[in-house]
Amino acid sequence: MNLLTWHIHGSYLYYLSHLPHRIYLPKSDPIRPGYYGRTPGYPWPDNVIEVPEHEVRHLRLDALIYQSRTAYETDRHQLLSPHQQRLPSIYLEHDPPQEHPTNTLHPVQSRDTLLVHVTAFNQLMWDAGPTPTTVIEHGVPIPREPCYTGHFARGVVVINHIRRRGRRLGYDLWLDFRDRLPMDLYGMGWEEAGGVGEASYSELPGVTGRYRFFFNPIRYTSLGLAVCEAMANGMPIVGLATTEMVSAIAPGNAGFVDTNPESLVAPMQELLRNPDLARQLGANARKVAMERFSLRRFIDHWNRALTNVTGKSQTPDLR
Numbered sequence: 001m002n003l004l005t006w007h008i009h010g011s012y013l014y015y016l017s018h019l020p021h022r023i024y025l026p027k028s029d030p031i032r033p034g035y036y037g038r039t040p041g042y043p044w045p046d047n048v049i050e051v052p053e054h055e056v057r058h059l060r061l062d063a064l065i066y067q068s069r070t071a072y073e074t075d076r077h078q079l080l081s082p083h084q085q086r087l088p089s090i091y092l093e094h095d096p097p098q099e100h101p102t103n104t105l106h107p108v109q110s111r112d113t114l115l116v117h118v119t120a121f122n123q124l125m126w127d128a129g130p131t132p133t134t135v136i137e138h139g140v141p142i143p144r145e146p147c148y149t150g151h152f153a154r155g156v157v158v159i160n161h162i163r164r165r166g167r168r169l170g171y172d173l174w175l176d177f178r179d180r181l182p183m184d185l186y187g188m189g190w191e192e193a194g195g196v197g198e199a200s201y202s203e204l205p206g207v208t209g210r211y212r213f214f215f216n217p218i219r220y221t222s223l224g225l226a227v228c229e230a231m232a233n234g235m236p237i238v239g240l241a242t243t244e245m246v247s248a249i250a251p252g253n254a255g256f257v258d259t260n261p262e263s264l265v266a267p268m269q270e271l272l273r274n275p276d277l278a279r280q281l282g283a284n285a286r287k288v289a290m291e292r293f294s295l296r297r298f299i300d301h302w303n304r305a306l307t308n309v310t311g312k313s314q315t316p317d318l319r
Helices: 010-016 053-058 069-079 120-125 162-169 171-178 204-208 225-232 261-273 275-292 295-310
Strands: 002-005 022-027 048-052 063-066 089-093 113-117 133-135 152-158 183-186 211-216 237-240 255-258
Touching: 010 225, 010 295, 022 053, 048 053, 053 069, 063 069, 063 295, 089 295, 113 120, 113 295, 120 133, 152 204, 152 261, 162 171, 171 183, 171 261, 183 204, 204 225, 211 225, 211 261, 211 275, 225 237, 225 275, 237 261, 255 261, 261 275
Parallel strands: 002 022, 002 063, 022 048, 063 089, 089 113, 113 133, 152 183, 152 211, 211 237, 237 255
Antiparallel strands: none
């Protein structure tokens, strides 16, 4: 199939590019949010194709995948031809509602668009009205040999622009825990948050895998891809028992989660003292990732969703 989507979340888009379809990305000049195209830092395959935004209306497309309210409510009327606007469409929702957590209407209120949530928690919280919904959980590559060694007796946090994103992403908790426990932060905007650096997509597993455990201070968002990637890399996870984290991390099995941050201090200290425990929990986390977040399952579910909305065969034709 020929699909059009926007560049909203780089890592998710890279995993989506493993679908056996052409994926067209509009690119603007100058660059603006959602119109980045094939950004550096990812090994984009050839089926991901940049298109100047003014040429999008001339593409022969099979389906649209919206990923933002701006694209769905505004940009499509300016970017797409009348015919393209009537094509089968999916709205990929990355987050739970940011306004009221249970009583917020999703911007898509249409029987003609499939709303795809990345977690069951998101589906539970959004009011989709008449819109058909489904859940396609994250899919990440599972390395044959994980990079985890855990020889740094420190925790690691991976969040982009954590200071700018504030309490929702746990900036205050990061500041608190880094003053009480040995811990480092990676991600864009690390300088303003007291972090140590930024690692590229290919470097990240090796960088984070040196640390004893992965700490996720996020209060309210979807299950982060960084968490899934760390699990696939064989890292034990420590975080807040909110959103989808409670179903991904069974306390004492793949790591530790709790709604009381103070209750996480003792488990973190134990992981720092006991590398054998960290390795065992990390191995359990990797097993969960293999069973739940495999890229093969992710691709199968996306192909099924695309087949359902378009009525077209999953058999690719990339000639």
